[in-house]
Amino acid sequence: MCGICGKIYLDRQRPVEPHALERMARQLERRGPDDAGLRVSANAGIASTRLAIIDVPGGHMPLSNEDGTVWVVFNGEIYNFHRLRERLERAGHRFATSSDTEVIVHLYEEEGDDFVRSLNGMFALAVWDERRRRLLLARDQLGVKPLYYAELPDRFLFGSELKALLADGVERRIDLVALHDYLGLNYVPGPRSIVAGIRKLLPGHRLTLDLDRGVPAIDRFWDVPRPAPRVSARRPTGELERELLELLREVVRDQMISDVPLGAFLSGGVDSSLIVALMSEVSEQPVRTFSIGFKERSFDELDYARLVADRFGTEHHELVLEPRAHELVAAVADYFDEPFADSSALAVYAVAELAASHVKVALSGEGGDEVFGGYYTYQADRLAALYRRLPSLVGRRLLPALVELLPASDQKASFDFKLKRFVAGGALPPLPAHYTWKAFLDEDAKRRLYRPALGNPLVDCGDAPVRPTLELFRRVYDGYPGPDVLNRLLYVDLQVQLVDDMLTKVDRMSMAHSLEVRVPLLDPRLVEHMAELPSDLKVWGLSLKYLLKRAAARVLPREILTRRKAGFHVPIAKWLKGELADLVDEQLGPRTLVRQGVFDPKLVGELLTAHRSGRRDHSRNIWSLLMFGLWYDRYAQPLA
Template sequence: MCGISGIFDTQGTRAYSRELIVRINDAQAHRGPDEHDVHLEPGLALGHRRLSVIDLAAGQQPLFNQAGTVGIVFNGEIYNYRDLTDELKALGYHFRTRSDTEVIVHAWSAWGEACVHRLRGMFAFALWDRDRQTLFLARDRMGVKPMHYAWLPDGSFVFGSELKVLTAHPGFARDIDPLAVEEYFTFGYVQDPRCIYRHAHKLPAAHTLTLKRGEKNRPSARPYWDVSFTNNSVITLQDAQAELRERITESVRLRMIADVPLGAFLSGGVDSSAVVATMAGLSSTPVQTCSIGFDDPRFDESSYAKQVAERYRTNHRMEIVSSDDFDLIDTLAWLYDEPYADSSAIPTYRVCQMARKHVTVALSGDGGDESLGGYRRYRMHLGEEAVRGRLPLALRRGMFGPLGRWYPKADWAPRSLRAKTTFQALAMDSVQAYCHSMSLLRGDQRQALFSPGLQRSLGGYHALEVFRHHAAQAQTDDPLALIQYLDYKTWLIGDINTKVDRASMAHSLEVREPLMDHLLVEWLATLPSDFKIRGGQGKAIFKQAYEPLLPHDLLYRPKMGFSVPLAAWLRGPLKDRVRSSLQGERMRDCGYFNPATISRLIDEHNSGMRDHATALWMLLMFEAFLRVNEGALVAAAALD
């Protein structure tokens, strides 16, 4: 795993200084501590930070072909590189290394932009073809690896694995995008392709970007893959269970190829446990497993992880994390480069920190819930869909709309009595309702929080437009498939993959996700939805398939998640920080927020009247972003 960076003159061949490319490349030194190098030629500068995993002796980058005409900087792993090597050798290409990086260089020469269709793995790369005067950028299908880019006023194009590469360039203007603020306070992260800065972009998953020197118009990113939910397979449930195990085994086997110590995260959940069980069946030596436990039993799954570790005799290591482990706020603000509010980033950071003491590569179970219907919100959405399917939208709006407005927000009540959100969702269409359920702050909450100036600067923009855009591409009428598709495009990339990439790379740890293999994802999308949610049970086919390999109480216990006690932190040890930070000069001067609303949120939370932990944490992380990135500028003219 690595960090990449570069600068490209889109109109000419100006000279970029070594000092400049080294500076922006070193901004992400944590991504690649083993080696670093740069390449300079007229109109181009490429930088690379290397975490050595395959071909430790000869995989240095930037890497060029033998003629020196095609070069690459690459972050990720190509799991089918051995097969591609054999295919390319048969076509007459000669290899100087055993690395998967060189495979991409020759694949470009053989197949051009279509080379991405041949790659199976997680990747973000920039490839320079001198003869064609072309810079080609690509990102993997599931968005596991990141790519950020921007066009600068002088005509330069700058890119990097992390946003901090762009902000390290003196020509990059750090003006905050108000639309990104709307997305952050809706979802807890900024959705691709937007960044918190208006002049920066994320290359979307499964997209490429081709720049040819001298072209006057800025090119647009182009998709090369999408998942198609046909749900039309005629396979029997029993045969599907057997094939699922076979496909996961193949995916895990490919991801166990490494020239460095390899292990796995073992949380005690279904997905990571299945991955570890599969690894144990493929390995002649004990699997290295890592997990963290919490000193608060409400958040601790370590006993389940221990069951799996004992059953498969793994070399298991566990550390207990204090329930007051909240000292990472500023660290996270620096790591993520833009506001990011998923508090599970804290235990994720800790488990990566622990794993890196013992391994360089770790397999995880990420992606299983999205592909197999594991989230509780999926089952709730299907229940709501049954009501929406019986009553026309106009009637539902008239019936449930007033209930959603009048019903109290009963945070203190048993879950069965907290019906406000459900009433609101029933008054909406399917896409709006799912966006509503995925929103950390609802529309009325954001309206109360945002200043009049920020609301004017949004120009009527609503984060719902993100979901509308993706839903229009989904090409499915199946209720479960639609929201799975929306999660693939938003939550999985923007939250889960971002969290794991930054937390792992902070410790120079490579994390591989076998349940996100695109061939596995494509196959799962052909299965009927009732294979995934069956009898009110999420991930039904997955759990039944692994009954012979995992304890029954682990498979069928309630999902716990990787949580932290936010509400207690914000009323207790973080109480003073919340008040001083959120009512301080920085938040007042940015002009985005209504001070009276912030005061009310703090007072009501501290008194126990309401649970505003989510809103206060989002505000705290936004303030930390402003503080860590002091050069970030509010678009003041838009807030007048």
């Protein structure tokens, strides 16, 4: 894992300053503490910081071809680089190192821009073609690795994290569309970033900048295949189960390549447990596993993790998180350079810290819910088809009024929380319902929160009016046509929530500890395989991850397959009323809110009062406002 960045002046006579590149790269040191390098060629410069995993002594970057006409910086791992190297050597290419980075250099020489289609891995990369004075950026198929860019009047910038671009003096003006989306989702979905003018390159996309034209061109080189089911939607056969399990074995084996110590996150859920089981089949040493737990029983999963660790004889390490909420929140807020309010980031930060004290690489189970159908919302999608048949008076008025009377609970995924969320969207069409179950603040609530001086958020935000966040989901949904509604909803989650919530969380929290995390369940071969199957093989009735669990039953204990889905949560509702109450008062008090000038102090105060009285559970919205405020004080400037 590494950090990459670059700067290109559009004026060919203006040389890039090496110290400017160094300043950008310093923001990425935690991504790559082992090595650093830069390459400047007149008006173009690229730089990297390196976490050495493959070819530890020989993988210095930037790396070039034999005559110095093609230079590469690269963040990630290419799992099929051995096979690609053999192919390139047969074609006459000569290699000076054993690194996967050099494969990228020669593959570009051999195949041109289409070389990215041959890569199986997680990557964000930049290729500078000296002869053509041309830059190519590319991001992996599923967006495991981040890549930001900014097209400015005098220069083009790119980097692994937003803070690298800010280090070159980009104006820190908040993108109001991104802010609006953040308040609905608790993360900023691409292609926008929270800073106006800085964009995220979307997964499976590449960007080319030809200095003769001076305008970047972006195109898509990979997408999830359109559903073309090979089997009817019936109970899966043993052949389907065996086929999936063998593919999983192949993927896990490929992702265990490493020249440094390697382990796995283990929550005790199906995804992480299956990865550990398959790792143990091929590892010559006990797999090193890492788990965290909580004193609050409804949030603790250590018993399941221990069961798996014992079954497969792992070298198991675990940590029970003591109440150190202030320390965790400060650390997380320091590292996220965009507002981010998925509270499970605190847990990922802690388990990454634990793992980094023993290994440099860890495998994790991200992507299992989106690829195999594991979210509770997919059960809700099935149930909503029945709910919509209720008389309008019952479904839209009576039941919503009744469930609002249920008292709020601090327990994880409590019954009242799930029921209230379901009823809020149950009577809506499939996509709006699905969005409602994913969203935290509706459009009216978001608009009421903005400070009066800001006015209605449907104002100038640089280049587009603020639109309802649902429209972002709709564009993705409409771009994946077909009769299988649930498969289309899975696609939306794969393109939006997975990329900018789940993968962002794991990338930033692992990189905070210079730990590389790999995600086998997002291997494009697996994603393509599952995309071709009907959704009934993912969610059968109300049974989540149906085919995956059938396949996993061949290797996992029954207790893991039949346990309730938990997720990687922390007891935020309890912390906000207890240990974090003083931080909430300070950060969301009138003085701070007036100084920041974004949210209405009166309405935020009413939100806090309702939450603390127990009338409503606003913990998720309070957490969202708190994390925005902490981000603002670290990274932002006042709105113009």
